[in-house]
Amino acid sequence: MAELLLEVGIAVTGVALAGMLAGRIGLSVIPAYILVGVLLGPNAPTALFGVPVALVNEGEVIDVLAELGVVFLLFFLGLEFSVDQLLRDRRKISAVGVLDFVVNFGIGAAIGLAFGWTLVETLFLAGIVYISSSAVVTKSLIETGWIANEESSPILGTLVFEDILIAVYLALLAAITGGGGLRAAATSVGVAFLFLGGLSVVAWYGAGWFERFFKTGSDEQFVLRVVGLTTVVAGAALALGVSEAVAAFFLGTGLSQTTHVERIEHIVAPARDLFAAVFFFAIGLSTDVTLLAGVAGLLAVAVVATTAGKLLSGTLSGRVYGLDQRRSLRVGLGLVPRGEFSLVLVALAASIGTGRLGSVIPAFAVGYVLVMSVVGSVLVDRADGITDAVLSVTGTDSRG
Amino acid sequence: MTVYETDVPGVGKKFEVELDGDERLVIVIHHDGKREVFHKDGPDVDADRLFTLGGRQAREVGAILQGAYFQPVETDSVDVPLGDAIIEWVDVESDSPLAGQTLADAKVRQRTGASIIAIQRDGTTLPNPDPEDTITPGDILVTLGTRDEQSALEDLVAPDDDG
Numbered sequence: 001m002a003e004l005l006l007e008v009g010i011a012v013t014g015v016a017l018a019g020m021l022a023g024r025i026g027l028s029v030i031p032a033y034i035l036v037g038v039l040l041g042p043n044a045p046t047a048l049f050g051v052p053v054a055l056v057n058e059g060e061v062i063d064v065l066a067e068l069g070v071v072f073l074l075f076f077l078g079l080e081f082s083v084d085q086l087l088r089d090r091r092k093i094s095a096v097g098v099l100d101f102v103v104n105f106g107i108g109a110a111i112g113l114a115f116g117w118t119l120v121e122t123l124f125l126a127g128i129v130y131i132s133s134s135a136v137v138t139k140s141l142i143e144t145g146w147i148a149n150e151e152s153s154p155i156l157g158t159l160v161f162e163d164i165l166i167a168v169y170l171a172l173l174a175a176i177t178g179g180g181g182l183r184a185a186a187t188s189v190g191v192a193f194l195f196l197g198g199l200s201v202v203a204w205y206g207a208g209w210f211e212r213f214f215k216t217g218s219d220e221q222f223v224l225r226v227v228g229l230t231t232v233v234a235g236a237a238l239a240l241g242v243s244e245a246v247a248a249f250f251l252g253t254g255l256s257q258t259t260h261v262e263r264i265e266h267i268v269a270p271a272r273d274l275f276a277a278v279f280f281f282a283i284g285l286s287t288d289v290t291l292l293a294g295v296a297g298l299l300a301v302a303v304v305a306t307t308a309g310k311l312l313s314g315t316l317s318g319r320v321y322g323l324d325q326r327r328s329l330r331v332g333l334g335l336v337p338r339g340e341f342s343l344v345l346v347a348l349a350a351s352i353g354t355g356r357l358g359s360v361i362p363a364f365a366v367g368y369v370l371v372m373s374v375v376g377s378v379l380v381d382r383a384d385g386i387t388d389a390v391l392s393v394t395g396t397d398s399r400g
Numbered sequence: 401m402t403v404y405e406t407d408v409p410g411v412g413k414k415f416e417v418e419l420d421g422d423e424r425l426v427i428v429i430h431h432d433g434k435r436e437v438f439h440k441d442g443p444d445v446d447a448d449r450l451f452t453l454g455g456r457q458a459r460e461v462g463a464i465l466q467g468a469y470f471q472p473v474e475t476d477s478v479d480v481p482l483g484d485a486i487i488e489w490v491d492v493e494s495d496s497p498l499a500g501q502t503l504a505d506a507k508v509r510q511r512t513g514a515s516i517i518a519i520q521r522d523g524t525t526l527p528n529p530d531p532e533d534t535i536t537p538g539d540i541l542v543t544l545g546t547r548d549e550q551s552a553l554e555d556l557v558a559p560d561d562d563g
Binding site for chain 2: 085150
């Protein structure tokens with residue numbers, strides 16, 4: 001027990017220090033959490049300046065905490081998912097969402113096929129490079145003040161579309177990778193959508209029941225009920241071979257119809273933050289960075305192609321919203337960072353573990369997310385210079 | 401004045417308030433209570449961040465903007481360096497019985513115990529008003545007195561409901 005307790009202590013302390021350092025140099029915390037996981041994990045590097053640093057092993061305790069991280073990341077995604085906004089702006093949101101999907105998923109699929117990957121491996125790769133990081137993107141929207149400008153509408157619209165798409169996509173991937181032939185896959189897709197369909201019906205029409213179930217004066221009772229119900233639903237889903245993350249997403253959307261949303265944001269968000277930090281740490285823990293050398297070519301191609309992809313789809317999305325060239329470019333720049341959802345896909349890939357899913361894809365994705373979060377931050381920081389340069393080349397400076 | 405409301409996932413809500421002309425005020429309310437306020441000269445212009453407030457600060461500033469901040473004075477929670485006395489701001493309605501009277505005629509101090517220490521009129525403040533100054537509708541009387549004296553004064557200034 002002493003060993004396990006010490007490992008969890010070292011993990012959380014390491015994450016805390018990494019987050020502090022990231023904040024100091026103005027980087028997103030997600031890559032910092034991963035890096036400290038790589039550092040402290042059993043894979044290389046195992047020693048730093050002669051000091052052994054492989055202090056934390058992959059074990060069940062860290063695994064369960066990380067799993068809760070995935071569940072609560074998706075639970076909050078569902079909770080904050082704005083159905084009203086999606087319906088109100090459905091035409092523009094579906095236009096920019098489809099554009100974003102076709103361009104970026106398409107690039108990912110093309111890369112996978114070009115490198116000779118199997119269909120399932122390619123599907124994972126395409127998903128990983130497709131989805132932007134809601135956490136990093138919204139954070140940079142706030143920091144740059146773009147949130148108050150017009151470019152925030154297509155950016156947030158794209159994220160809303162990506163959120164719902166990644167939920168469906170995760171459910172599909174989890175079902176088809178469950179093993180067996182085509183028939184088994186079809187069955188498990190059926191089970192997944194029955195379960196999720198049932199869950200969303202309960203979530204939607206059971207709003208009154210949720211309302212009463214979570215009505216309590218005690219914060220302690222409240223957090224216990226939210227964490228309890230969410231974990232039970234996620235666990236039940238996993239037992240049926242359905243993605244636990246997606247089940248949590250649907251439960252979250254159900255709760256978003258109740259009056260408890262604000263309270264969950266206040267009281268349960270710290271639990272989410274703790275579990276999610278351990279999840280990013282655990283991703284780093286299980287990453288063998290020596291594998292990165294083998295995927296360097298793929299990584300370089302993916303970084304260049306998918307950065308260009310987001311710039312293209314974002315710029316076109318800005319046009320769909322009727323923005324000028326400068327703002328349209330900002331939409332593209334803002335959507336470049338990839339993060340938590342790419343890693344959720346990796347967790348699923350690693351849990352299947354066959355072929356490239358268990359080794360190459362996790363190493364690639366960790367490298368990719370690290371690079372893209374840095375590239376994304378730099379692009380946003382330098383946005384004014386970049387848009388000036390682009391506009392002077394195209395000779396259409398709209399600032400006058 | 402139109403207000404646009406948008407959800408910002410993971411952050412909170414964004415309100416965009418149309419001001420005069422094309423000017424806009426953008427307020428982002430975070431789930432943790434933090435408020436960020438931006439100003440834009442037009443829908444097509446980059447926003448400037450004006451200020452950031454915590455939840456409690458925001459509520460106090462909001463109450464001041466609303467003009468409600470100084471009305472509900474709670475003596476047990478507010479430091480008043482005037483002993484029992486408090487300062488109140490009292491609006492003079494057009495049908496107030498005091499409207500049209502000079503301060504000398506109104507005999508506010510004799511009738512209520514509270515003193516008028518200033519009059520705010522059309523955005524300017526007349527400190528230590530003269531007894532011959534006339535109270536006119538739209539004035540704001542700045543008055544000093546105890547809680548009881550203040551409420552007597554408010555009754556005096558208020559229009560007669562039954563009249």
